[in-house]
Amino acid sequence: MMFASVIVSITASDVNKVFEYKIPEGLSDLIKVGHRVLVPFGPRQIQGYVVDIKDEVEYDAARIKPIIRALDIRPVLTPELIQLAGHLADHYIASYISVIETILPAALKSKSKKMLSLHSPGGEAELAWQGMNLPHEVEVKTLSASQLAALKPYITSGEVIEETVLTQHTKKKYARALKPTFAPRGDFGRAYKQLELLDFIEQHDEYVLLSEVLEHGYTSGTVNELVKKGYVRRTDVVVERDPYKSRVFEEDPPKELNSEQEYAYNEIIRAVEEDTAETFLLHGVTGSGKTEIYLQTIAHVLDKGRTALMLVPEIALTPQMVNRFKARFGDEVAVLHSGLSHGEKYDEWLKVRNGGAKVVVGARSSVFAPVENLGIIIIDEEHETTYKQQDRPMYHAAEVAKYRSRYYNCSVILGSATPSLESYARSERGVYTRIELNHRAVTRTLPxxxxxxxxxxxxxxxxxxxxxxxxxxxxxxxxxxxxxxxxxxxxGYANFQICQDCGHVPNCPNCDISLTYHKAQYSLLCHYCGYEDGVKRECDNCSSDEVTFRGTxxxxxxxxxxxxxxxxxxxxxxxxxxxxxxxxxxxxxxxxxxxxxxxxxxxxxxxxxxxxxxxxxxxxxxxxxxxxxxxxxxxxxxxxxxxxxxxxxxxxxxxxxxxxxxxxxxxxxxxxxxxxxxxxxxxxxxxRLARYSPYYFHVLFTVSHETVQKCLEATTHIHQALVKSVTDKAIIVGPSPSPIERINNQYRFQILLKYKNEPNLLEVLHEINLHYNELYKKEKLSLKIDVDPKYIM
Missing domain, CATH: 3.40.50.300 (P-loop containing nucleotide triphosphate hydrolases)
Structure with missing residues (x-):
């Protein structure tokens, strides 16, 4: 008997652990580490992820429930990504399942529905079923209370089966296609168009999309005639949602490197050849040709039979970067960023997982792309704060990249004209290898x-x-x-509206921030919670009509x-x-x-x-x-x-x-x-004087609640817990109101912990987090723990 360790898709803190399930005999060869599975959990059936497989458990095996079924043919997670998820959950004080669901595309998150069906025909159950005029399968939530009451005895007896059906947010896209049967041809007479179309279809041994046939000027009537005569049959085929399908990319051959670029390239290739997890800080002035170094390094990595990952900070950067990568590497490039639809992102993710793409280009979350055998990871504009996730789990893409590089023994390139102080300080201490590009490429001068x-x-x-x-x-x-x-x-159009008589400024009713005037919508908007109000001709405070707009x-x-x-x-x-x-x-x-x-x-x-x-x-x-x-x-x-x-x-x-x-x-x-x-x-x-990063590490605690009193009580408690737990070398700043004290009707207080070395800190943070997870259920008091924050706001 084999057993699977499963993380279930519930974010509650009390189930943030591994649960053991039996692997049924019929599934023993199918279920692997990384598979999604459907498992019984209390009275429910829910989705889980297999993170380990073992042949014995510490509990009574007879009491362990079996897995119901596997939800995939191939695992959706690699062993490396499972290991990474555990590390990030621990380091960034997050639940294991929240990290797993961050790693995977949103399309793989399943929705569930309860379905009822007749187990076998005949008997009173079928009479009751037919009396309600129900279809073969019916969703529970569509039934009335009286219908459910009437069916309950048959559900208890097993004559009516209740089961949970999981459906993905996004599925593979199908399109209608035509497949040649290659049947012996009869006399077509004067049906020249049918004969011409049949020749066209038979040129495609497998199939041709119906949309392509219609685009070539053939009609549905001609298609129907060929189907009726048995020369062609209709079928549905999986098609890839490619956001760049209609685009033509002109081939871009490698450019000659100048002496600075050549030196940088050779240094990086040395590490690539040695298979070392070395981190390079490529500090080059704007226009110094960093992208060309990236491209030629990736080409070398691909020649070695390995893969590459390229991160850019914002979606606005992606179009030009995609153009350069597609022009250099063609269909070997997959693009992953939030501007794609769920379906497009899912298909690009599948392309990577199935080995159809060797180069991944994208924004922050692309660092989790299921590429294997990585040979290089590149983070362009590494100083950008967009590489830090602001919602749980609050990971930083550069830290994830360095972890993956150690797993694959590959190098990381951090490129920027203006490196973060933390990265530059590490290069000063020799933690990173710094390479300078002091001149623009092709002898251009700075403006x-x-x-x-x-x-x-x-x-x-x-x-x-x-x-x-x-x-x-x-x-x-x-x-x-x-x-x-x-x-x-x-x-926006103006920063705020103001009364010139009394000075009143309309504020957001949910946040401690003034409303911004947007002329196109003729409205006042809050850029934090999205609240919208109409522009008023008179002041709400003194009824004066001397209202105007300030700021630009x-x-x-x-x-x-x-x-x-x-x-x-x-x-x-x-x-x-x-x-x-x-x-x-x-x-x-x-x-x-x-x-x-x-x-x-x-x-x-x-x-x-x-x-x-x-x-x-x-x-x-x-x-x-x-x-x-x-x-x-x-x-x-x-x-x-x-x-x-x-x-x-x-x-x-x-x-x-x-x-x-x-x-x-x-x-x-x-x-x-x-x-x-x-x-x-x-x-x-x-x-150094103010004792901030990179001289100190930081953890930011932000408590939010609808009352100031609860925020103050909680932050005082956290302060006391930290005083007891950390050494006297650590610095605790706060509690104090956040710079914007109220957002979306939630008051916000914060504490900033500065430290250099606290061996027990992670354990303390997890204890504090667990305590406030329980409080959230009772009092809706929320605690956010941000390890290595990029904003102290």
Missing amino acids: ETKIVDMSVEHRSGNISIVSDTLREAIEERIRLGEQTVLLLNRR GTEKVEEILRDMFNTGIVRMDNDTTRRKGMHEKLLDKFEQEKVPILLGTQMIAKGLDYPNVTLVGVLNADTMLNIPDFRANEKTYQLLTQVAGRAGRHELSGEVIFQTYNPGHYAIDLAQGNDYRTFYEKEMAFR
């Missing part, structure tokens, strides 16, 4: 950067968001037929730019890119139609590479400086340096203009000179 002091502009009488310097530069680009990229990291978002700036320059503008922010495929459509429009201005939030700040962009303007370089987070300076430097790198990447030289009210701030000043090293040293001095 000239100017800083405009907006307080001086205002004193001189220019109250517009566009300085005279930037306006003149844009006008010159329009005259020359060149393109401009403008960054404003704030969407991308929607308003678009209007200002159209009035100022009377030219075409493409705007990219969360409002314009909400619908599927809009990122790519907007960027294609900007490139193909040579639209003079691309205006957007930080989604346009990195990865974009257009030969005609010669001017970059940052309308408010101070936006990120004002966030209440110790990484504010670092995020400002990174954003400014990254967006500046969009200018002058090809034949034409570039210019960059930063508009700011803080021209003397070192993050802005050093971004102007692209001086990362000096910025690193200044920022590290601040971090």
Whole structure:
């Protein structure tokens, strides 16, 4: 007798453990580690995942229930991914099942329904069944209370069977096809079209899609005649949902590397050949040719018979990156990101799992792609906070990548023009191997950067968001037929509505934040909970009609730019890119139609590479400086340096203009000179003094509840538990209200733990988490434990 250790699909903390089940004799050869199975659990039947198989258990085998059935032919999880799930659940204080369900595509999450059917015909059960005029199978929830009561005796006696049926969110896609029978041909007479169509179908030995036949101009009537005569039969076939099926990618041969690129490539290939889990920090200025190094490294890895994983931080980056990878590697590339439909993502995932793709390109969750025999993992723009998941399980893609690299003995490349301080500090200590690319590829020079002091502009009488310097530069680009990229990291039309008589600002009723005015919808929106209110002509507080709007978002700036320059503008922010495929459509429009201005939030700040962009303007370089987070300076430097790198990447030289009210701030000043090293040293001095990362590790505890009192009680309790459990070298900051104290009617309090080495910390965190999991059931008090947080907000 064999037994399976199963993790069941329930997120409750009291079942966050392995359960043992018998493997029935008929399934012993079928069920493997990684299979989904249907198991009895109390009165229910639910889905679970096999994480181990053994030939003996510690309990009485007679009391162990058997697995009902397997839900897959092939396992959905590899042994490596099961091992990874256990590690992440432990490290990030998450339930095992939540990590497993994060690893797998949403399409594999099953929905269940209770079904009733007659076990055998004849007898009173069948009479009762027929008397209710029920079909062969009926879903329990469709029956009335009286019908259920009438059937209950027969369910108890076993004459009516009750079973749980699981259905996936997304299944394989089928299409109608035509298959030739190759029957001996008779006389077609004058039916020339039928004969022509039969020749066309028989050219395809297996099948031809009906849609393809109709696209070639044949009619359903002609098809029906061939089916009637027995020359063709209809069938349903599985088709792959390929989001890039209609796209043509021109072949892109490898480019010649310059001396810096050649050195970087050779260093990485050395590690690839030695099969070592070495982590490289590829620190290269914008436009230094990091992507070409990635491509040629992957080509080498593929030649060795291994696979590759390439992560990019945002969906807006994906279109251009996909183009380059598809042009270089063709159908060997699978793309995984949240912009795909469930079906498309499921089919791409299947393609990877079945070995049809050797290269995976995608955003954060792609780090869990079921690729085996990994030869290289690349994380582009490694400094980006989007690699950190903000919901449970709160993993960081770079940490997952490094774990997978150790399993496969393959290298990891972390690439960035502005590395995170943590990564650069590790390279300073020799934990990572740092490679510098100090020059742009093909002898291009970095763009000239100017800083405009907006307080001086205002004193001189220019109250517009566009300085005279930037306006003149844009006008010159329009005259020359060149393109401009403008960054404003704030969407909407205006920041808030205000009464000029009493100063009242409409706030979100659910959150401690003002509502943002969106002109297109003529509404006030909360960007945290989604609350929407109409714009009012009178003040809610004093009934004055002297209400106006203050602050500026991308929607308003678009209007200002159209009035100022009377030219075409493409705007990219969360409002314009909400619908599927809009990122790519907007960027294609900007490139193909040579639209003079691309205006957007930080989604346009990195990865974009257009030969005609010669001017970059940052309308408010101070936006990120004002966030209440110790990484504010670092995020400002990174954003400014990254967006500046969009200018002058090809034949034409570039210019960059930063508009700011803080021209003397070192993050802005050093971004102007692209001086990362000096910025690193200044920022590290601040971090050392304030005892923040990378000098200390962090854990952020955030408690939320509908009352302030409960939040304060809980955070006080957590503070006391930490004081008892950690050493006196650790620093506990708080309890204190979160920077935004209330979101979606939940008050939020937090504690920040800073530490260097706490051997028992994981055990303490799991105990605290378990305690508050129980409290959540009773009092709806929620605790979020974020290990190595990227935001302290």
